[in-house]
Every structure is written in structure tokens, then in C-alpha cells.
Amino acid sequence: MASANTSGSEENFSCSICLDVFSSPVTTPCGHNFCRTCITKYWDGQVKFKCPLCNMAFNTRPDLRINTLLSELAAQFQTSIRVKDQLCVKPGEVPCDVCTGTQLKAVKSCLVCFISYCQTHLEPHQRFAVLKKHRLVEPMDRLEDRMCKKHDRLLELFCRTEQVCVCQSCTETDHKSHPVVPLKEEYEVKMAQLGKMEAEVQQMIQERQNNIQEIKDTVNRSKADADREIAHGVHILTALKRCIKKYQDDVNRMVKEKLKSTEKQAEDLIKELEQEIEDLTSRKIEVKKLSHTEDHLHFLQTFRSLKDPPPTRDWTTVEVLPPSYVGTLWRSLDQLEETLNMEMEKLPGDAELKRVQQYEVDVTLDPDTAHPHLILSEDGKQIHDGGVRKKLLDNPKRFRQGICVLTRQSFSSGRFYFEVQVKDKTGWCLGVARESINRKDLIIATPESGYWTLFSYKDGLVFNDDPAVRLPPRAELQKVGVFVDYDEGLVSFYDVEARVHIYSATGCSFTEPLYPFLGPWRCDYEGINSAPLIISPVNQTD
Known part of the structure; x- marks a missing residue:
């Protein structure tokens, strides 16, 4: 079917029901044209018969006859579209160098004229004897680049020594002793090399893609390792802080207990000394009082009771030694190290x-x-x-x-x-x-x-x-x-x-x-x- 998005001339030959070029066109009493099949199918599903275009109603189903003139014009238009579709240049095809306006595709290229021809413009080469001698080949673009600049002959051979394209005359002069092969043969060799190069490049690309993936995998593993290491570090350091707090409290407690014991010992000794001082002071008062008496009998009777001093300690052998804290901290540190090692052992x-x-x-x-x-x-x-x-x-x-x-x-x-x-x-x-x-x-x-x-x-x-x-x-x-x-x-x-x-x-x-x-x-x-x-x-x- 032709596209609905066509020029104005194509619309004149298109059925308004199927939007294609008329096929057996018929005319309704209201003057509109449709394909016979399209209008027939349209009315087959209706109770009342109307024109699909203007909605004019008919009392009875119209007796339709083919519009002969329109049918011939539509057939000619259909043919022109078919020719146009076949001959217009499409991407990748060689255009005719002679056509003006719309270029048709070339069917042959002349290696003498250096021109490509469509079927119409090729006709002289098929009719005149002189032109029949020209060498015609399948359509080629840029013909001037395919000719040897020195000999004006087609470059159809390849010199393997100098790796250049040459014509037949080149093989008889500058490249006489060089190995030459047809372009197709060298093309197949080079295509094989190109395929190998493509495979090698693809392999290099794949290797680099693998390297990228390996790097990404390494980064992902590193992230996982880092998370685990952080978790382990938090576990250990938290335990360490807890242990440090515990052993700090233990050290403080042990030092304070030693100090308290020393203070208690000192306090008891001081009380004992104070008691002896009090007893001795009382004796001193008695002695002093007795020393002032002049009653001989009383003095002698009282003196005998003062003869024995009150019991006292020999304080020359008594001393309060300051507590020794040496080793307290080191023992705690040793215990802390042991605890830390035990926590390390618990790690996964x-x-x-x-x-x-x-x-x-x-x-x-x-x-x-x-x-x-x-x-x-x-x-x-x-x-x-x-x-x-x-x-x-x-x-x-x-x-x-x-x-x-x-x-x-x-x-x-x-x-x-x-x-x-x-x-x-x-x-x-x-x-x-x-x-x-x-x-x-x-x-x-x-x-x-x-x-x-x-x-x-x-x-x-x-x-x-x-x-x-x-x-x-x-x-x-x-x-x-x-x-x-x-x-x-x-x-x-x-x-x-x-x-x-x-x-x-x-x-x-x-x-x-x-x-x-x-x-x-x-x-x-x-x-x-x-x-x-x-x-x-x-x-x-x-």
C-alpha cells in the first residue's frame, strides 16, 4: 500500500476508505469515488446507505459502475509510483551522472567515459557501434579514483611488493618484476587479516573489561574487608576501654585501700600515744603537787605509790611505714594485656x-x-x-x-x-x-x-x-x-x-x-x- 503521507497528486488518486491508490474505482450518486471492494464492504455492514465522505443518504443501495477514466488514470499513476520506487537512488546505490533533477540509479558504469548511466541514458552505448566498444562494468562511484593516473586504465591488480593498486600497464613497466594479484584475491587476504585484527582488538577490549571488573571486585572486597576490620576494631577497642576502666578502678581501689590501712595504723598509734601522754600528764601533776608538800609523813607515804611509772610502749621501735605502690600499675597492665589477648582470640x-x-x-x-x-x-x-x-x-x-x-x-x-x-x-x-x-x-x-x-x-x-x-x-x-x-x-x-x-x-x-x-x-x-x-x-x- 502506498503511504498516506503523499503528495497532492497522489491524494487525487487515493480511496478515502483504504487510503491506497484506487482499485476498480466507482462513483456514488453524490459524485465521490471509492474502490469497488471498499464501498461494497462498507455498505454490507450498514442498514441505511450513506456516502462515507459526505454522509448523503440514499433510499436504496446505489447500483455502482466502474469509472473507466479514473481507473485508467489510477493505473498509470500506480505504474509511475512503481517505476519511481524501482529506479530512484537509494542509500548505498550509485546515481546516474546524466540525470538532471531526480537522479535515477545507475545500471552500468563506462570505464572509457568515466560516467555512470541509468537504463535510459545507457541506451546510446547499446545502439551506436562506437560506444558499444566501451568497457561497461557494474555501477561504480568515484570512477576517477579507480583509474590509474599514469595509464588511464582501471586499477584492477594489487602489487604485493609496494602494497599499492596498479593497472595492467603498470605490471608491464614499473611493477614488471613485482608479484601482483587481482584485487579480489588481495581483498580476501586483507579481509582475513582485518578479521584477525578485529579479533585481537576485541580480545584487548575484553581483557581491559576484565581488568575493570577485577578492579571493581577488588574495591568491593576491600570495602567488605574494611567493614569487617572496623567492626573488629570497634569490638576490640570497646573491650579495651571497658578493661581499662575496670583496671583503673581496681588500681584506684587498691591504692586507696593501702592508704586507708596506713591511715588506720597511724590513727591507732596516735590514739595510743595521746593516751600515754594523758597518763603521763596526770602523773606529772601528781609529782608536782607532791613536790610542794611539807608534810613528811604524807610525802613518804604518797611517794611510794609514785615509785612505779605507768606502763608505756617502747616507741623507739615503732614506726609508720608509707605503703608501697610499686608493681600495682604493672600488675594491672599485665592483667589488661592478658584480657586483651583473650579478646583477640575471640575474633573471627x-x-x-x-x-x-x-x-x-x-x-x-x-x-x-x-x-x-x-x-x-x-x-x-x-x-x-x-x-x-x-x-x-x-x-x-x-x-x-x-x-x-x-x-x-x-x-x-x-x-x-x-x-x-x-x-x-x-x-x-x-x-x-x-x-x-x-x-x-x-x-x-x-x-x-x-x-x-x-x-x-x-x-x-x-x-x-x-x-x-x-x-x-x-x-x-x-x-x-x-x-x-x-x-x-x-x-x-x-x-x-x-x-x-x-x-x-x-x-x-x-x-x-x-x-x-x-x-x-x-x-x-x-x-x-x-x-x-x-x-x-x-x-x-x-
């Missing part, structure tokens, strides 16, 4: 351990760094002291004094985590070490010398620092997790089985690659401490 260490376990790395021990006493497993995951010094080449990477080993892998950024089984060991050390450590002399394993390590002795755990940080012993410690955040300068140790945090070294300065470090220590002649250190895979369901 399992969640923290799971959070760091996601940064697990697969590391294997490097035999080139192992001390000659050490024996490595074939998979590079276990190491123990063999008790015998092997004869090995003096590799510059090998430890000569310390019974220890590094991994093959190193880390210079980001976060990483690994676990080591220490079961049945009486002594060991593990952690991380920087690449430039001294491997030939006696090891002083402190952060200053490039080591961030946890040591285990019979009497407990020690983080080697200056001074060393002594940690409470952990019963049945079987597996230790080591987490490093290179960029944040953090090294943390975890009791994996108990799923609790052991110790964290913060504010570390990392400026070079870090290697996981294991020291199984020596075993004695009785085989004590002969169990291996084992790099274990992470099992988050432990």
Missing part, C-alpha cells in the same frame, strides 16, 4: 584466614639454594636435614652456614600466601627473605638483614627482630600460613589448624624481590627434629 580468625588464603601461590624449593645438609623431595615440596654434608658445587645462590633453603619463585608486588606443615618438628624457622641476603656467612635473620621470619623453639615462638618479639607457645602447632602484602609492607603468620592469627610485622620496607624461606634446622643423632618441612596446598575447608 577463620574469616581472616579465608581472606588471605585466596592469595595462595604454588611454590617449589630451589635445590641450588639448599644448604648441603638438606635433602629435597623430587617434587620440591619437602625438605629435611639429612645429617651428612653433601659435596656440592659452590653455587653463589647456595646457603653455606644456615640450614635453610629458598623457593624458585619470587614476588615483587601484590599479595601472596603459602602454607608449611611443621608437624613433629622441635625447631624450625620460616617466612620470607629478600633476594640480596648474605648466603655464605652466619645468618642474623632480622628485617634489617633482609629476613622476616618466625622461629619455633621448645619454649615458644619468636619473631626475629631487634629486639626479638617473643610470642606465647602454641600447643600442637601443625601448619603455619604465611601471608605477604608487598605493597602494604605486611608479613603475617597464622596457625592454620586453629585458624587464628599468630603475629604480623607491619610497616616493612620491600624494595626488591622476596622469596619464601624455609629452615628445617638440624636433627640430632637420635633423630629428633628429623621430620620434614612440607609446603602444603591450601585447604579452605579445614
